[in-house]
Amino acid sequence: MAMRDHSHSCSHHQNHAKKVPLFPFVSLLCFVSIFLVLSFIRNTSIPSRSNQSIQFPKIGGSDPGISAAPCDYSDGTWIHYPNGRTPRYDNTCKEIFKGWNCFSGNKSNARDLINWQWKPTRCELPPFDPATFLQTYRDTSVGFIGDSLNRNMFVSLFCSLKGVSNEVKKWRPVGADRGFTFLHYNLTIAYHRTNLLARYGSWSANGNGGALEALGYKEGYRVDVDIPEGTWANAPSFHDILIFNTGHWWWAPSKFDPVKSPMLFFEKGQPVVPPVSHDVGLDLVLEHMVKYVENRTRPGAIKFFRTQSPRHFEGGDWDQGGTCQRLKPLLSEQVEELFSLKNNGTNLEARLVNQHLFKALEGSNFHILDITHLSEFRADAHPSTAGGKKHDDCMHWCLPGITDTWNDLFVVQLSNIKVRN
Ligand SMILES: *[C@@H]1O[C@H](CO)[C@@H](O)[C@H](O)[C@H]1NC(C)=O
Ligand SMILES: *[C@@H]1O[C@H](CO)[C@@H](O)[C@H](O)[C@H]1NC(C)=O
Ligand SMILES: *[C@@H]1O[C@H](CO)[C@@H](O)[C@H](O)[C@H]1NC(C)=O
Ligand SMILES: *[C@@H]1O[C@H](CO)[C@@H](O)[C@H](O)[C@H]1NC(C)=O
Ligand SMILES: *[C@@H]1O[C@H](CO)[C@@H](O)[C@H](O)[C@H]1NC(C)=O
DSSP states (O other): OHHHHHHHHHHHHHHHHHHOTTOHHHHHHHHHHHHHHHHHHHHSOOOOHHHHHHHOOTTTOOOTTTTSSOOOTTSEEEEEOTTOOOOSSOTTOTTSOGGGOTTTTTOTTTTTGGGEEEEETTSOOOOOOHHHHHHHTTTOEEEEEESHHHHHHHHHHHHHHHTTOOOEEEEOGGGOSEEEEETTTTEEEEEEEOSSSEEEEEEEOOTTOOHHHHTTOOEEEEEEEEEEOTTTTTSTTTOSEEEEOOOGGGGOTTTSOTTTSOEEEEETTEEOSSOOOHHHHHHHHHHHHHHHHHHHSOTTOEEEEEOOOOOOOBSSOTTTTOBOOOSSOOOHHHHHHHHOGGGTOTTTHHHHHHHHHHHHHTTSSOEEEOOHHHHHTOTTSSOBGGGOSSSOBOSSOOSSSHHHHHHHHHHHHHHHHHHHO
């Protein structure tokens, strides 16, 4: 199943490969996984691809004729509907963090954000129907595990469901930062906060000496690559559906300054020597955490890894006066200009993190929720100055907003997987 999902996103990566010569490895992986998918289909009795896509839009109900071919959801365009769509929820949803509530924060285009709809080139991505979702996923528990961008997506799902089902119990299942059960449906959704997935804490040189002290390290952060952070360690055995992410904190110089407070990686309780850079550390963490999760999920559980959410700082990084004042989505050329790896721009990490993810997830049974490219266009959809912080927020998303579309994609992929099982 994971293979099939990989092949879905391959055409997207190959597009990049044409433009960016750094990608031959990824396209090789795509080629290999397409080959594996083909042999898998031949050797087993799973339904043919066209059958699957015909059955696929169960929830949301798009025109089945259009999606007869396998769809790459990351290939598409944003279409503006000037007279608007009815939002699933509005700024009165209490779970919306103040800095993300762009309507209440008076962001000039806050109301217009939801008038844009993502249209994949070869299929439809209809807004999911919250009432149908609650019915379909009765007695189910959904866990979001990751940084504040996953919380942003969690809040969008919560507000969408709360709009049609008011009776909720607020609680914190197995270490969650926040969680809710929709009582009529016994559907639970929870958010587990973790920046790196792996456990970390501040580290300082020990008077008794050690390998890192001998190399002259005095201060830093100890990251145990093989130990999950306690906030989510028990989540895989609790939830039926899991959505992971990590990425922003790996390229966050404010906290993990490579010189003043470097990440120092530990494996089996011992420092990794010689010390490795953060991108190698990310690979180690992903490798261990993927195994950890695969080993502990409940039978039949469905695991997603969400790809990196792009930032849109222009004119400098977040701490250098960078802003995001656009009122419309970017054009394709502007997207490439801003995110192409060869330009080494401010928001470089968006596609870089994905390279690490795709490598770590290859051969795993995670499904990839690829929201990166569709989000790259939406420089207009961050809180910007309405975030109410000293610096512009060009990283999180206004709500209602883009993470509503992420949930549309999540729900359509989920129903696709359910149909196949
Ligand atoms: C494919 O769909 C057709 C029509 O819906 C059905 O008759 C056929 O059994 C399906 N094939 C498989 C392999 O599921
Ligand atoms: C938004 O505008 C309203 C009406 O002008 C005002 O009362 C409110 O204080 C403003 N909110 C913010 C966060 O600026
Ligand atoms: C409620 O849902 C959970 C899964 O989230 C399940 O384990 C539990 O049995 C359900 N409770 C009832 C009363 O059906
Ligand atoms: C998977 O779980 C088994 C049993 O709990 C354990 O022996 C094994 O080491 C685990 N593997 C990984 C990769 O965590
Ligand atoms: C990319 O840009 C950063 C600063 O923005 C610079 O330090 C680094 O050397 C650049 N890398 C390459 C490969 O050009």
